Amino acid sequence: MEDDDASATGTPSRPDNVGTYLIHRLQSLGVSHVFGVPGDYVLGFFKQLNDSELNLVTTCDELNAGYAADAYARIRGIGAVCVTYSVGGLKVVNATAQAYAEKSPLVVIAGAPGIKERIGNPLLHHKVRTFDTQRKVFAEVTIASTVLDDPSTACGEIDRVLSEALRVSRPVYIELPRDMTFAPVKLPDPAPVMREAASDQNALQSAVDEAVMTINSAEQPVVIAGVELHRFGLQDKLLAFIDKVRIPVAATILAKSVVGEYHPLYIGIYEGAMGFESVRNYVESSDCLIVLGAFMTDVNLGQYTAHIDQEKAIYVTSEQCSIRHLHYAHVRLHDFLDGLISAPLTPRTPHDLPRPRSMEPFLTKRGRKITVKRLFERLNWALEDNTVVIADVGDALFGGLDLITHRRTEFLSPGYYLSLGFAVPASIGAQLANPNLRPLVLVGDGAFQMTGIEVSTVARLGLNPIIVVLNNYGYATERPLEDGPFNDLQVWQYSLIPEIVGAGKGTVATTEDELNHALDAAQAYTKGFTIIEVQLDPHDSSPALQRLTEGLAKKIR
16 A cells, blocks of 8 residues: 555655665665565565666565575675565575575665554454564564654664664564655765774774784794675785785685685685695694684584684674783774784795695596586586576585685675575576686586476576586485485476476586586577586495585484
8 A cells, every 4th residue: 555645756866765765875875776575565566666867676486586696795795685575575584594604794685564554453454463473483584673753763773773883784674554655854964884894993902902912923833814895895805814814815615705715825715624634733732823803613623623722713793803821902893904914013934835726627538427526526617707606505515615716706605694596596696796707517407396486587588598507316415414305305306397387408427528528518609597407326426525514413312
C-alpha cells in the first residue's frame, strides 16, 4: 500500500522521500547494483530502484541474491540485497550470517507491511509470529539494524546503519515498511559516512613502539596476512610495510590472494598440517609473528594443527591489538599499519624462503583418467591476469588453495563459514562488481545442485564465467567422515544445462586430454558461460582435503 499523495515516478536527482534517500546513500558509497527478488511488500521500492541510476538485478532465489551481493561487497567494498518480507527476508539470513562471520559489508533491505496496516495486529500474509520477528532474527546476524517507521528519523537511521557497515565491515539490516517508501523527508546536513573510528593516540604509539622493538630484535620475523586487510582495503599498506622492511608474508586460507602470489616476499598459505611443510616450518620457527587482520578459526588454523606462540606474536585486527601478552585498547588496524610504515624498522635480507610451488608443464596423456590433483594442476594454466577464482566448499576450495593467482584479491570463497552453494551466484556479483574480471567458478556437484539455477541469471545478463563442476557423485567431503546413502545425489547431466537455459556451452571431461580441450575452448568462448563437467572418482580428493577430513573424522568419532 502507498500513501494517497505518494508519487511512484522515477528517482529525483535530489532525494525527497525515504526510498530515494536510501538509493542516494547507496550510490554515494559506490553501489551500482542491487540484487534481489521482488514481492508485494517491496514493489514500490523496486520501482524506485528500477527508475534510478542503480542497476536492479533480479535472481532466481533470494538466498542466491544474498550470495551475489556478498561477493559484490568483497570486491567493491559494499553490496546490497533487496527482498520482500519474511518469505524473502528469512531466505537471506544464511547469506547474511556468512557475511557477518567473514566480515563482508552486506546491506540487507527488506520490505515489510505498512505501519498503518499493522494496527490491530492482523494476520497479514508472510507474517510469522509478530511484525517484529524478522527484525529480531536479523539482529543476530548483523552489526546494526533499523526499521524505517518514522520519516523524521529515517535519513539519520539510514546513515547510522550504513556507517556501521563500513566501520566494521559487517552486514546491516534495513526494514522498509511499504507505506514509508514514498514518505517525504527533510534532508539532513551532508555528513560523510564514517569508515573507521580513530585510535587512542597514546595506546597506538605505545603499541607501535613495542612492535618496533620486537621486530627489530627478531632474527626471522614473518607476517601472517589475514582477510581484514582485504575487507578494509589495506593491501597497499601491507605491501608498503613488507617492501620497506623486506619481511616475508604468508596468507591464511580466508585471505588467499590478499597479496599477489608472485610477489617475491610471498611464501604461501599458512594452514597448519593442511599446508606445505616448508611454509609451516618457516612460520613456526619464526621468533616474531606479525599477525595482521587474521581470524584464528579452526579452518584457517588447519583444524588447530597450526602453532602460533603468543609469546612471539604481534596480533592486530580491527577489534583488538596485543603484543605478546600486552593488550592495547582502541588501536585500529589501519593506524597500526601506518605507524609501522613510518617507524624506524631495520630492513632485512631474507634467505631460503619457501616459495609457492612453480607450475610444472601440464603434459597430457591421451585417455588418462583425470584425478583431482591433475585437475588443479591443469587449472593453474587456465588462470589469466583477469581471472577471479570463485571456489565453493569442498575440494573446490581446498584443491583451489594450490592455485597461483596472478594478482591480489582474485580468489573468493567462504573459507570460514563454509556454506555450500556460494560460488555460482557469487560469480554474478563478482563480475558485475568488476566487469574486467572473468570468473573461474569451481563448484562440486552437491553445491551446484543447491544454487546452480543461477546460470539462468548469468545467461540473462550475458555474463561469461567458466564453471567447472567437480562431479564426484555426492557429498565427497562427508564420505571420509561418515559415509552412507545420505551422501548420494541424483546424477545430473550438467553439460546439457545450457540447452535448458538456452544459452552457453557445456562439455564433459573424463580424461586429461578432454579436460585440456574443454578449458582451451572455454577460454576462447567469451560470448557466454561455459559449464565443464569433470567426472571424478567418488573417493578421490586433494591432499589438503584428505588432511582436513582426517582431522574432522577424529572429532566425530
